Amino acid sequence: MTRVHNFNAGPAILPLDVVQETAAAVLDFNGTGMGIMEISHRSKEFDAMIKEAQADLLSIMNLSADEYAVLFLGGGASMQFLMVASNFLKTSADYIVTGVWAKKAYEEAAMLGDAKVSASSKETKFNQIPKTWNLNPDADYVHITTNNTIYGTEWKTLPETGNVPLVADMSSNFLSRPYDFGKCNLIYAGAQKNVGPSGVTIVIIKKSWMEKANEKLPTMLNYRTHIDNESLFNTPPCLPIYAFHRTMKWILKMGGLEAIQLHNEKKAAYIYDVIDKYSDFYKGHVVVKEDRSLMNISWNLPSAELEEKFVKEAKALNMVGLKGHRSVGGIRASTYNALPLESAEALANFMVEFYNNNK
């Protein structure tokens, strides 16, 4: 098996360890004579695994299990747009709109109640993170999206929101850098970028906040249902949770989030350095350098024809997933945790060569 240089935006490359361990577990999970797709979610073997996954995650995030619950839910982050607002929007909530997904989260909340855009970088095509915002001190919560997969911006630190609870959609940079996670009342992330395959969304929720949640919600939309049943109210996505569990072990083996961040900074530097050096040819989408994402790097070439040629020639060199999101075009390289340094280096080298051949 030859693995390609996988720059997919998600589902995306996973650590080779995780891939191989999951393949083995499909055949046999922990010597049970059953694969991970075939074992009961109520079995002691599965129970031990899911509990370890929850504990490892909290340990990596430096959060306490007394304070926070970890949930594994289906439906994707898009379902969390609805669940967050259903559970916690009572009077008014603030949304900082930094890209397509942040906007979708806002729009879903606005269907249910009084959601306000308290800051937005839409006017400048989402090429930066807003530096000021207009927060309501009495808001039920403020919602941010920590990384913008399509445009390539990223919050480098979490904002101060005073007494207003902070909710963060971390789907596309989850566990790629240390954050002060304890600032958040609720964090959610679709697994399929940094922590596993699609099919499971991780929700970390401050248990005490549930006292303020709305009552009388549909069973499956109510965070209480899943907290009270430790994510086993109904059958969870077992294999995606297993792959998540193995990814937590890989992060721990790599040295935790500080080490992961260093690794990610090195990879992104390869590519941003070429963009900066040949800035007339490679036009980075994000103008404010401090807002540049370590996860998704977006740029344009002088013409659509050159962009097409770039993608095609890269593919011939085994580099896939470089076409920009269909809503914006251009080129995008996603450099998630599991992308090896060699892949980033190969892309940077190709960019220099392509520049020399096409300038």
Added chain:
Amino acid sequence: MTRVHNFNAGPAILPLDVVQETAAAVLDFNGTGMGIMEISHRSKEFDAMIKEAQADLLSIMNLSADEYAVLFLGGGASMQFLMVASNFLKTSADYIVTGVWAKKAYEEAAMLGDAKVSASSKETKFNQIPKTWNLNPDADYVHITTNNTIYGTEWKTLPETGNVPLVADMSSNFLSRPYDFGKCNLIYAGAQKNVGPSGVTIVIIKKSWMEKANEKLPTMLNYRTHIDNESLFNTPPCLPIYAFHRTMKWILKMGGLEAIQLHNEKKAAYIYDVIDKYSDFYKGHVVVKEDRSLMNISWNLPSAELEEKFVKEAKALNMVGLKGHRSVGGIRASTYNALPLESAEALANFMVEFYNNNK
């Protein structure tokens, strides 16, 4: 690898072909140099696979793609309890309550509007399928649960509901026998019994019925969202869909639903025959023989001690998953499509031996 005799109620045994193909695809999907957990759901390779899975399913069910859409959703069948009622409960809906899951479906609908229990076998501990029911000819729909995993009853044919649309939760006997599927306006099934791993729920919906659906629903709860985007509104559970795709190929290879039904009848007969022969010792839960499920067979022994001994000795013989559901106790053997004949035979032989040693 020694595979056990897997009588789990779900997640449950899958065909060995499907297990091995999925393990291989985790390492490399169709020669792409990426595993099935790592490839984009917008790639042409994934797109071809999901479309083939949809087409194979409709072909197996003898339904037309012009009339029906196939959706792959997260959240489990429990999320469908909510979605069915959200989309289609306007004035009143009828629920036939034949077990725990049917009751949950009813209760969820009753939180949203006027849901009525039009028949129930609760009085007799769900030991049969009601033979009469009190349907409202103006109901928005009537909801049934075709197989009752916990108690072991099964609808052998779908009921006539006249002009009232029929909705069927087929989670635990989906594709285990031919039905006149065209009688239904909507069918849903969690994959983790007969058609794949947990993490994906299959919904088959008559497209024309959407004209009658409620407007202004939350995005992710609205069937329109998923029909319009062919299940790719957001990232779907890719690996579970792949395993489902391989399971469709296996069903086709086995000869379709008629052949599958014969196979299931043979397996169930092994076990029911022992129950009938030693009926003072093995007390089958379902008294009306025609209502006996081919998928889940529930019985009691003369004492809880003997039941515990039975489960323990069976386990020593490599038979797992025989403990009854925690809500009812006793013994339960699930004999889904993928369970080999030899496993049912091994269990029947053990039952005779256990009877002789403990009568």
